[in-house]
Amino acid sequence: MAVQTILRISPAAWLGPILALVAMGYARIIYPATYDPYPLALTSVAGWTVSVIGPTVAAFGAWEGGRLHRAGWWGLPHARPAVVVAGASLAPVLVAGLGALGAAIAIRFADAGVLAWPDLRVVGVETCVVTAQALLGFAIGLRLRPVVAVPAAFLLMFTWMALPAAILPVWLDFPTGAWAGCCAIDSDLAPRAVVSAITVVVGFLVAALVLLRQPFARIQFGLASLAAALGIATGLWLVRGMDSNPTVPRDPSVLVCAPGPPEVCVWPEHRSRLATAARVVAKVAPTWLAAGVPLPARFSEEWSEVLPSSTGRVTIRSDNEEEIVLSLARGVLPPVPPCALRSEVPYFGFEARDYVIAWLVDVAGVPPDRYASTHVNGDKILGTVAAVRALPPDEQRAWLAGNLAAMRACGVAPPLEPAG
Amino acid sequence: MELAFEQVTFRYRRSARPVLADFSWQVPPGRTVLLGPNGAGKSTLLALGADALRPSSGRVRFGDLCPARGRDRAAYRRAVGWMPQQIHAVPGLRVQEQVAYAGWLKGLSRREAWAAAATALRQVALSDLAERKTSTLSGGQLRRVGLAQVLVHDAQVLLLDEPTAGLDPAQRARFRELLAALPPERPVVVSTHQVDDLTDLFDTVVVLDDGVIRFVGTVAEFMGLAPAGGGARPAEAAYAQIVTGER
Amino acid sequence: MTLWLRVRRARTCVAVALALAASLLLTGDLALPIPSLRVGSTLALPFAFLLPLAVATVVAYALGAGDPRAEAVACRPMRLLDTAYALAVAALALGACGLLWAADVSDTAPAAGRNALGYVGLTLLGRRLVGPHAAPILPVGFVLLTAMFGVRPGVERDWWAWPLAGASDPVAWLFAGAFLLLGAAAALAGTGADR
Numbered sequence: 001m002a003v004q005t006i007l008r009i010s011p012a013a014w015l016g017p018i019l020a021l022v023a024m025g026y027a028r029i030i031y032p033a034t035y036d037p038y039p040l041a042l043t044s045v046a047g048w049t050v051s052v053i054g055p056t057v058a059a060f061g062a063w064e065g066g067r068l069h070r071a072g073w074w075g076l077p078h079a080r081p082a083v084v085v086a087g088a089s090l091a092p093v094l095v096a097g098l099g100a101l102g103a104a105i106a107i108r109f110a111d112a113g114v115l116a117w118p119d120l121r122v123v124g125v126e127t128c129v130v131t132a133q134a135l136l137g138f139a140i141g142l143r144l145r146p147v148v149a150v151p152a153a154f155l156l157m158f159t160w161m162a163l164p165a166a167i168l169p170v171w172l173d174f175p176t177g178a179w180a181g182c183c184a185i186d187s188d189l190a191p192r193a194v195v196s197a198i199t200v201v202v203g204f205l206v207a208a209l210v211l212l213r214q215p216f217a218r219i220q221f222g223l224a225s226l227a228a229a230l231g232i233a234t235g236l237w238l239v240r241g242m243d244s245n246p247t248v249p250r251d252p253s254v255l256v257c258a259p260g261p262p263e264v265c266v267w268p269e270h271r272s273r274l275a276t277a278a279r280v281v282a283k284v285a286p287t288w289l290a291a292g293v294p295l296p297a298r299f300s301e302e303w304s305e306v307l308p309s310s311t312g313r314v315t316i317r318s319d320n321e322e323e324i325v326l327s328l329a330r331g332v333l334p335p336v337p338p339c340a341l342r343s344e345v346p347y348f349g350f351e352a353r354d355y356v357i358a359w360l361v362d363v364a365g366v367p368p369d370r371y372a373s374t375h376v377n378g379d380k381i382l383g384t385v386a387a388v389r390a391l392p393p394d395e396q397r398a399w400l401a402g403n404l405a406a407m408r409a410c411g412v413a414p415p416l417e418p419a420g
Numbered sequence: 421m422e423l424a425f426e427q428v429t430f431r432y433r434r435s436a437r438p439v440l441a442d443f444s445w446q447v448p449p450g451r452t453v454l455l456g457p458n459g460a461g462k463s464t465l466l467a468l469g470a471d472a473l474r475p476s477s478g479r480v481r482f483g484d485l486c487p488a489r490g491r492d493r494a495a496y497r498r499a500v501g502w503m504p505q506q507i508h509a510v511p512g513l514r515v516q517e518q519v520a521y522a523g524w525l526k527g528l529s530r531r532e533a534w535a536a537a538a539t540a541l542r543q544v545a546l547s548d549l550a551e552r553k554t555s556t557l558s559g560g561q562l563r564r565v566g567l568a569q570v571l572v573h574d575a576q577v578l579l580l581d582e583p584t585a586g587l588d589p590a591q592r593a594r595f596r597e598l599l600a601a602l603p604p605e606r607p608v609v610v611s612t613h614q615v616d617d618l619t620d621l622f623d624t625v626v627v628l629d630d631g632v633i634r635f636v637g638t639v640a641e642f643m644g645l646a647p648a649g650g651g652a653r654p655a656e657a658a659y660a661q662i663v664t665g666e667r
Numbered sequence: 668m669t670l671w672l673r674v675r676r677a678r679t680c681v682a683v684a685l686a687l688a689a690s691l692l693l694t695g696d697l698a699l700p701i702p703s704l705r706v707g708s709t710l711a712l713p714f715a716f717l718l719p720l721a722v723a724t725v726v727a728y729a730l731g732a733g734d735p736r737a738e739a740v741a742c743r744p745m746r747l748l749d750t751a752y753a754l755a756v757a758a759l760a761l762g763a764c765g766l767l768w769a770a771d772v773s774d775t776a777p778a779a780g781r782n783a784l785g786y787v788g789l790t791l792l793g794r795r796l797v798g799p800h801a802a803p804i805l806p807v808g809f810v811l812l813t814a815m816f817g818v819r820p821g822v823e824r825d826w827w828a829w830p831l832a833g834a835s836d837p838v839a840w841l842f843a844g845a846f847l848l849l850g851a852a853a854a855l856a857g858t859g860a861d862r
Contacts, residue, residue, distance in 0.1 A: 022815065026702040030709070052702060059804075066800065147731050151724045151803040155717070162699035166711075472739045494742040504736040510674055511732065521670045521734070525741035530669060569737060 006092045009067075012060040016096030019056055020103040023049040027104035028111060033245070036185045036269045039109075043118040044182040044189070046108040047126040049101065051165070051178045054129055055157035057097035058137030062153035064089040065141025069149075074142055075214055082212050090134050097130040121189055122179070125197050129177040132204040133157050136228075139211035143221070160232075171242040175200045175235030181245035185267050186303035186315075193246030196238040203231010252302040261285070265300040266316050273316045273324075280324045284364040288332065291363045292397035294404075299331050307335065322366045329360035329371075339410035349407035352414035356403050358385045359396075388418050421483030423447040423469055423500065423577050423607065428478035430468060438476070439464045440631045447577065447607050450623035451599060454611040457663055461631040462611040463505050466579040469609075470502030482577065498527050501575030505582050507566035509554035515565055516541060516550040522569035533572065540568035543601075545594060559586040567595070578608045585612075596621055615655040618642070627662045635662045671748070676729040680756045683725040687783065688763035690718050691773045701814045712814050715775035716830050719783035720807055722760045723790040726753045727802040730794065750791070750854040757787035757847060768834075777834035785829065785843030786810075791850030 007013050027046040034041045068074050068089065078085055105118050137153035144152065164172040170181075174190075177197035182189050207224040239246065250267070257265040258278035262285060266274050277299075285295055296312035307313055312331030317323060333353055340347035358381050362368040368385050375381055388399050399418050406414030424446040431438040439461045447469075456462045467473045468480055471487040479486055485496040510518050516537050523533030523540075541547045544564040549557070554565060563586055570578060584592050599621055602608060610622070618625065618639065625642040627635040635642065645661050646654035698711035730749050738745050764780030767773040786806035793805030810830050817828025824831045832839035 022702070022704070025704040029702060029704065029707045051700075059807075063801075070800075145728065145731070146800040147727045147803060148724060150801070151720060151807050154807060155720060159699070162701065163697075163714075166697055166699050166714075470740045472736065497740050497742045500740070502736075502740055506736070508734045508736060510734050512676075513670075513674065517670055517673075518734070521674060522737050524668075524670055525737055525743060525745075527742035533670075 010060075010092040011063055012057070012093040012096040015056075015060070016092070016099060019053065019096055020100040023053055023100040023104040024107040026052055027108045030180050033181055033187075034184045036267075037112050037114040037116075038183070038185050038267075038269050039114065039116045040119040040122065040183050040189060041185070042108045042112055042114060043105060043122040044179045046105040046118070047101070047122045048178045048180040049104040050126050050129050051158075051161040051176070053097050053100050053104075054133040054161055055154045056100075057093050057130055057134040058140075058157040059150050059154035060093040060096065061090055061134040061137030062141030062144075062149040063146060064093060065138040065143075066146030066149055067141075069142050069144075069146070074212075075216075082214070083209075086135065086138055086212060090138055093134045093138075094131060097134060098127060101126055101130060119189070121194055122182075125177045125194055125201075128198060128201040132201040132208070135208040136204045136211075139208040139224070143211050143216065170244045171239045171246075172236065174239040174242065174246045175232065177201070179246050181247070183245070183247050183250075184303075185269055186250050186301055187245070187247035188250045190239075190242065190246045190248045192238050192242065196235040199238060200231045200235040203228050203234070206231070249302065249304045252300070252304075255300060255302060257298075257300075261297060262295055262312070263298040263300075264314075265298065265302065267301050270301065270316050273319050276319050276321065277314075277316050277324050280321050281328065284325055284328060287364055288360065291393070292400060293332055293360065293363070295332065299328060309334075322370050325361060325364045325366045326357070326371055329357045329364070332360060333357070334404060334408045336407075337409060345410040347410045348412065348414050352403040352406045352416065354381055355384055355414075355416055356400065356407075358382065359388055359400070362389055384417060391418055421485075421499075421576065422449070423482050424480070425465070425468065426479050426481065428468060428475045428480060430464060430473060430475050438631065440468070440475075442478070443631060443633075444478075445626075445633060447609055448624045449607055450604060451602075451621060452607070452609045452624040452626055453618055453622040454609055454626050454628060455613065455615065455618070455659060456611075456628035457613060460613075460628045462613075462628055463581050465628065466502060466581050466609065466611055467504070469577075469579050470500050471497055472502065472504070494527065498573065499576045501526075501570040501573065501578045503566045503570040503578075503580045503583055505585075507562045507569075509557065509562060509565075511555055513554055514550065515546060515552050515554055515557070518554045518565060519568045519572050523572040526573035526575075528573055536572045537568070540571040543571055543598060544568045545591075560588060560591060563587060564591070567598075576606060578602070578606065580608065580610045582612055583610060584614070615653075615659045618655050627659065629663050671733075674733045675749075675752055676725070676732050680725050680729050681759065683721055684756055684760040684783075685763055687718055687722055687760050687779065688767055688776070691715055691764065691767060691776050691779055694718070695773075696775065701811075703818050704815045705817075705819050707820070710814055710818060712831070713775055713778075715773075715779040716782055717810065719760065719779050719786050720803070720810065722756065722783045723786035723806045724803045726756050726787050727790045727794065727799070729756075731799045746855050750851050753787055753791055753854070754847070754851060757784050760784075760787075775834070778832065778839075781834065781840055781843045782830050785846045788843070788846035788848065788850035791854045792846070795853040795856075 026049045030045050030048050032041050032045045140153045141149040161176050161178060164176055174193045175196040179193060206227040210220050210224040210227055213220065254268055255265040256268055256271050256274060257263050258274050262281060264274065264277045264281050266277065281299060288295060297310040299312045299314045301315055303313065314327045314331040316327060333356060336349065339345060340349060354375055358368040358371050361371050362385055369382055388396055399415055402415040406412045426444055428440055428443045429438050430440045454462050464473065468475060479488060482496055482499050485492040485499060487493050487496040513521065519537035519540055520533040523536050524530060528536060541550055544567045546564050546568060549561065557565065563583065567583055584595055587595060596619060599608065620639055622639055625635065625637055625639055626633060642658050643654050646657040647661065694714045697714040699714055700709040701712045703710035730753065760783035761780035764776040767776035789806040789809055790802050793802035797805065813828040813830050817831055818824045826838065829839035829842035
């Protein structure tokens with residue numbers, strides 16, 4: 001179709017720029033999973049705009065399908081395959097939809113000041129989502145009157161994209177392909193979520209192809225609904241029981257490290273903070289060792305359900321040395337045992353953590369109120385830490401050992417207040 | 421009472437050029453065939469006559485009834501029967517229901533419309549399809565439904581836009597019989613661009629071209645325009661003479 | 668009249684109006700996230716405010732379901748009949764929602780019923796402004812517009828964003844009623860000879 005014709009007749013051509021502006025506005029107001037310049041997180045946040053772009057292109061597609069419906073063209077014996085005829089009609093719709101997606105990604109990267117390629121997995125999935133919804137909208141427009149098809153395509157797709165986000169469990173949302181919860185810097189997009197979204201896309205594409213098939217019989221509505229429902233059901237089955245975000249731990253092989261001991265490893269996006277972090281570790285590690293603190297062989301930003309005990313988990317959020325000390329203090333603590341998440345035996349380690357962190361911070365030479373002042377029991381913690389710090393080193397070690405033991409196991413009461 | 425177009429000008433929205441400009445014509449009694457090439461304004465003229473379109477200026481009247489006047493509109497529309505070029509199959513309705521619905525729209529009661537629909541379907545030889553869904557009919561069958569829709573109420577003047585388009589030869593013959601059976605005092609205008617439709621059945625031939633009447637006369641007068649030795653198709657030759665010869 | 672009601676899909680319209688009420692029972696207080704660009708966050712748009720769009724859509728469908736050419740030259744007052752029909756469907760939806768409210772089973776039902784009135788009015792207006800095929804785009808677009816731009820930071824909502832108002836807001840009822848009347852007036856008024 002000639003560009004001039006498209007510009008004259010296609011609502012997608014007239015409204016495409018407005019859709020792009022809305023997508024850009026939307027991309028800027030969604031909270032990202034991280035404020036780090038992590039391309040995956042930026043792409044995912046921008047990709048969340050498919051929840052608006054998808055239904056809109058479905059409506060545009062329904063209008064284009066309705067045009068052929070009214071003209072009675074679809075039933076003609078075309079020499080070209082049906083998908084090619086549909087593709088020609090949908091070209092301006094796809095340009096509008098994918099253009100809006102591209103604009104959303106571009107504005108998000110520009111706002112973050114990141115000059116990098118967006119995550120191609122997310123871009124690929126969102127492209128498939130937009131294409132499938134446009135084609136399904138087109139097929140609906142071809143089979144229903146435009147007066148019903150356009151609002152129906154929009155509302156059905158909008159409900160599909162928005163409803164799962166409004167109900168629990170959280171993983172119901174993952175097959176939509178809109179993943180605002182992806183990804184914190186230590187996590188990566190879960191392959192299950194990708195496969196799940198693609199499964200739904202396939203379901204929608206099959207539904208569209210069923211509706212496009214000539215000659216048309218009413219049973220095709222039933223078959224198309226079945227295909228879409230099967231796609232959604234399979235997509236949901238693939239992500240059932242997943243955590244609150246569609247993520248998996250990030251590949252630790254990309255970590256950049258400074259030698260130790262203890263070694264410090266950060267994600268590439270934090271590379272600029274590595275030198276400062278290594279300097280702080282070199283300063284506080286001997287102090288903590290002298291105070292009897294069991295140090296890990298490695299401080300690392302990597303995340304996994306089960307980290308080796310030789311690795312202390314840290315997050316180097318900034319260049320601020322006091323914040324780095326605080327993070328290292330957290331990294332020194334033992335991980336929360338699985339029994340803590342069950343309720344058979346009480347776990348006291350959470351309470352002990354606050355006291356021990358404040359003590360570690362104080363030992364490292366940072367005023368403990370930097371940590372405790374934001375805490376609800378701040379005064380009590382500060383008072384206890386001052387009391388502990390006044391004790392002889394051996395008694396401080398015993399206090400620390402008692403509290404660490406309470407953190408490692410359930411049912412162990414921590415000696416929060418120093419004896420005597 | 422005659423149907424008359426008085427200094428009618430009509431242009432479609434977004435079109436600068438009028439289809440009809442200062443057009444005047446009085447539908448003659450009897451059967452009239454309205455010939456003309458595509459885009460001549462035949463369908464527009466009939467739609468104006470049916471009050472489906474309203475002139476930009478000038479007026480259309482049937483006797484004293486003028487559809488632009490609110491109080492005359494219903495009576496005018498009851499008096500004029502119009503078969504549009506495209507017949508719409510109303511989804512969900514059966515053939516007799518669609519014809520009865522057309523009768524109801526023209527003011528017949530439900531009972532009258534139902535009975536009149538049965539009669540109209542007999543006239544167009546569709547009684548055996550009365551229970552079929554209109555959406556399942558062929559193009560030619562649908563045109564006969566359109567014809568039944570215009571016959572269902574007792575219109576005083578009939579405006580038929582391309583009534584034989586898509587009909588097979590047998591049905592075209594049937595249409596001619598139907599036309600012949602209509603009371604001669606009831607004016608009928610049949611528009612067509614097929615000169616094959618021209619028969620002695622018609623009292624008047626009108627050729628409309630580019631919104632202007634190029635010829636009005638009897639069939640014999642029309643045939644007389646064919647050049648001597650015009651070949652086996654004198655009607656076509658006469659038509660060509662009128663439409664292209666005067667330009 | 669019976670045939671006309673069949674042509675106007677009366678059964679479907681009644682079913683959709685009643686289904687609106689049934690859906691309100693099923694969806695309860697469910698709210699869908701939608702971008703609110705002026706606030707700079709997502710807005711939780713009650714599903715109950717979107718559902719009446721189905722009533723507006725089915726009205727648009729029904730009004731276009733006849734034989735447009737035959738109806739264009741009808742002797743009967745088709746504009747009046749169609750407008751009355753649209754108002755009746757809107758009133759039925761409102762009535763069904765009112766029953767839910769009276770039975771104390773849905774708090775959002777009155778607002779949904781009110782929105783059904785306004786959306787049907789917008790649809791009637793849309794038939795006149797953008798044509799019968801695109802008419803429902805007007806209420807759908809208006810709801811999106813109100814969700815995206817009708818709420819400002821620190822302000823619950825702008826005065827014109829009536830679809831987002833609670834049931835107790837008299838101004839929203841006024842707006843919905845005004846749109847219904849405006850739509851009815853637009854449907855009754857005609858410049859052409861189409862009805």
